[in-house]
Amino acid sequence: xxxxxxxxxxxxxxxxxxxxxxxxxxxxxxxxxxxxxxxxxxxxxxxxxxxxxxxxxxxxxxxxxxxxxxxxxxxxxxxxxxxxxxxxxxxxxxxxxxxxxxxxxxxxxxxxxxxxxxxxxxxxxxxxxxxxxxxxxxxxxxxxxxxxxxxxxxxxxxxxxxxxxxxxxxxxxxxxxxxxxx
Numbered sequence: 001x002x003x004x005x006x007x008x009x010x011x012x013x014x015x016x017x018x019x020x021x022x023x024x025x026x027x028x029x030x031x032x033x034x035x036x037x038x039x040x041x042x043x044x045x046x047x048x049x050x051x052x053x054x055x056x057x058x059x060x061x062x063x064x065x066x067x068x069x070x071x072x073x074x075x076x077x078x079x080x081x082x083x084x085x086x087x088x089x090x091x092x093x094x095x096x097x098x099x100x101x102x103x104x105x106x107x108x109x110x111x112x113x114x115x116x117x118x119x120x121x122x123x124x125x126x127x128x129x130x131x132x133x134x135x136x137x138x139x140x141x142x143x144x145x146x147x148x149x150x151x152x153x154x155x156x157x158x159x160x161x162x163x164x165x166x167x168x169x170x171x172x173x174x175x176x177x178x179x180x181x182x
Contacts, residue, residue: 041075045071045111052145057113070109071111073107078120087124089135097126100126107170116146119158122136122138122140123136151170155169
């Protein structure tokens with residue numbers, strides 16, 4: 001490498017032959033500055049697939065990564081010790097000003113024709129924000145498996161098994177792309 005002559009080899013997958021690339025030029029092209037984040041997401045997605053006992057499924061178009069919000073959220077929630085993403089809520093009926101609340105988040109996500117269902121315990125803390133009264137402070141990964149047929153039943157079963165009575169209905173949660181970029 002010191003002489004400027006090196007080769008980068010990718011191997012270890014029995015289905016794909018080893019690939020060797022000379023390293024003499026600077027890496028260039030689209031998304032170069034985003035490669036670390038892309039790699040982190042795809043590595044995390046592969047880890048979730050392995051935990052669920054699911055193969056990687058079909059190939060996918062590189063552009064699908066940008067629209068895989070649900071899969072990106074799953075990787076962040078289930079694998080990141082300090083997730084960047086957060087959930088915010090205005091208020092809850094009957095919260096009576098509680099400083100913190102614990103609930104169960106359960107969702108299904110997909111990438112490249114492969115779908116997973118997961119659950120996580122979420123801790124919400126009261127904020128001083130005049131609009132968003134509660135904000136996620138912690139996620140604890142509980143389960144990941146191949147996509148279930150009945151998501152609502154899955155959520156009830158996960159909550160009952162863990163003694164969590166407050167379930168976040170996945171139909172009531174939405175991604176805010178503006179918040180993602182601000």
